[in-house]
Amino acid sequence: MRCLVTGATGYIGGRLAPRLLAEGRAVRCLARTPGRLRDVPWAAQVEIVEGDLRRAETLPAAMRGVDVVYYLVHSLGQAGFEAADREAATNVAAAAREAGVRRIVYLGGPEPTDTAAVSAHLRSRAEVARILLASGVPTAVLRAAVIIGSGSASFEMLRYLTERLPVMVTPRWVRNRIQPIAVRDVLQYLLACLDLPAGVNRAFDIGGPDVLTFTDMMQRYAAVAGLRRRIVVPVRPLTPTLSSYWVGLVTPVPNRIARPLVESLVHEAVAHEHDIARYVPDPPGGLTGFDAAVRLALAKVRDADVETRWSTASGPDAAAEPLPTDPQWSGGSVYTDVQERRVAATVPELWRVIEGVGGENGWYSFPLAWAVRGWLDRLVGGVGLRRGRRDPHRLRVGEALDFWRVEEIVPGELLRLRAEMRLPGRAWLEMRAEPAGDGQSRYVQRAVFLPRGLAGHAYWAAVTPFHTVVFGGMARNIAHHAETPR
Structure with missing residues (x-):
């Protein structure tokens, strides 16, 4: 038929x-x-x-x-x-x-x-x-x-x-x-x-x-x-x-x-x-x-x-669920912050830095802002930054990483973290290492936030001005750290 x-x-x-x-x-x-x-x-x-x-x-x-x-x-x-x-x-x-x-x-x-x-x-x-x-x-x-x-x-x-x-x-x-x-x-x-x-x-x-x-x-x-x-x-x-x-x-x-x-x-x-x-x-x-x-x-x-x-x-x-052919206004609100950097280092060198984020290694950007966010989270009953990380060099799916949870790892390519801090919505931080030719790589960083209710939209509006400083600085410093000889 x-x-x-x-x-x-x-x-x-x-x-x-x-x-x-x-x-x-x-x-x-x-x-x-x-x-x-x-x-x-x-x-x-x-x-x-x-x-x-x-x-x-x-x-x-x-x-x-x-x-x-x-x-x-x-x-x-x-x-x-x-x-x-x-x-x-x-x-x-x-x-x-x-x-x-x-x-x-x-x-x-x-x-x-x-x-x-x-x-x-x-x-x-x-x-x-x-x-x-x-x-x-x-x-x-x-x-x-x-x-x-x-x-x-x-x-x-x-x-x-x-x-x-x-x-x-x-x-x-x-x-x-x-x-x-x-x-x-x-x-x-x-x-x-x-x-x-x-x-x-x-x-x-x-x-x-x-x-x-x-x-x-x-x-x-x-x-x-x-x-x-x-x-x-x-x-x-x-x-x-x-x-x-x-x-x-x-x-x-x-x-x-x-x-x-x-x-x-x-x-x-x-x-x-x-x-x-x-x-x-x-x-x-x-x-x-x-x-x-x-x-x-x-x-x-x-x-x-x-x-x-x-x-x-x-x-x-x-x-x-949504499909690619659905209107752009459908599927609910999704806020994103995307940062990209070309890195004068190989993909393995960039991946080493990505997999090492958090804990004592820090988040490569504005340490005071991350510390304040952790203190505020603990103040409202969240986990804060106190959990650190299990191993300074390796991560595995399901483990805690400061106030994140490792949701997905594709070794050498992708690290996806799910936020476990107190938020009026759900949030993820995704970091990718991609080949860029000539022995170089590309760092792609994406923060995603799905608001819950009016408070969620207000929260994103309130933190957006800081994203250029925090997330932009993070992408810049991860790229720089990968390019620095060890």
Whole structure:
């Protein structure tokens, strides 16, 4: 079976394609900019074709020999997105019918009960569904509300609002009921649509086991993320338009995306039926609950390599983690300080200095600042610098090093330390030795901080002015020490 995935560079499409491959399906990906798929781990396993759903002439070649078309695109964030989505859906319907496609699968939005003042976002999603259902090609429309997973625009709004605002004044819609669904369950439904009976041509509501208000979701996110309970004060004057500007101010989610999403939240988004279960049984343990979905979305905070988006989307839980194709504003806040130096010494000579940091050897920069940081840490109940190091020359994974813990060592290449001092977040310090040619090397030093709550953001802002002195001096002195003959 050959599947065409439209929107493969997007949030859902980028997670669906590798799962189709894992099930042995032949996958063709349609992209306006094929280069955006060049570096995804599964690029060599799929056929990538250039095309645009709004350019009808590009679609016949893309759909030739295709059994199932996954329609996973929308123009949210563009001016006139309703007209753009209408044109794209009309083109896909005609091209799929002409090519003899057996099924279209579309991931849409919830159907509001109050249709008198439906938001433009939901109105457009419903119109696309109607066009595809009337295409003459059997179509399955999956109607989902808020999708829980890192990279989902709705989830990112929830994440940033909750983490950055311990006290918030909110519009009344935060009390509306919503039935969120984990991205892993959405993907499972999308995969299962391949096996629907040929005559099925209808929409299905899909949702997780929890029906919550937006306030409930913020409070439960805070609990899972280890934050204090949020103080939420709903007020009448905050209209959806004002709310979207407020979201754009507080979060990195662009206003052009936040506004239609916020306008959609004025409608309750609860599944009215669970007919999909006639064809796709719930998993043995049931659909993923909200708290579990949030934990999966936050599980990527497990080592310092956060902004490389290491997930290959190969496992069932990896869908909740970031991917290289996700928007830059997704995945939570990650602060970094990177220092690089070319070193007139060999990689082994540089590595000798890197592996010798800490303890009696010190940190090669501003000793008083490191000492003060250690005293402050002990003052608030932390470990301080008193632990030193076990061996003055060698380190091993898992051992303590002052107020760090050795998390990873690749001899001659990488030392990664995880902070164990008291912090409003999680921090790592990474040091690398790389060959630079001509018998020289390159020293790369990276500090990474993942803030927890508003205090975490304030902490990073407070210490940033000192980074040039402390981390810059550290990189400079490590390079100098490696170049000094022993």
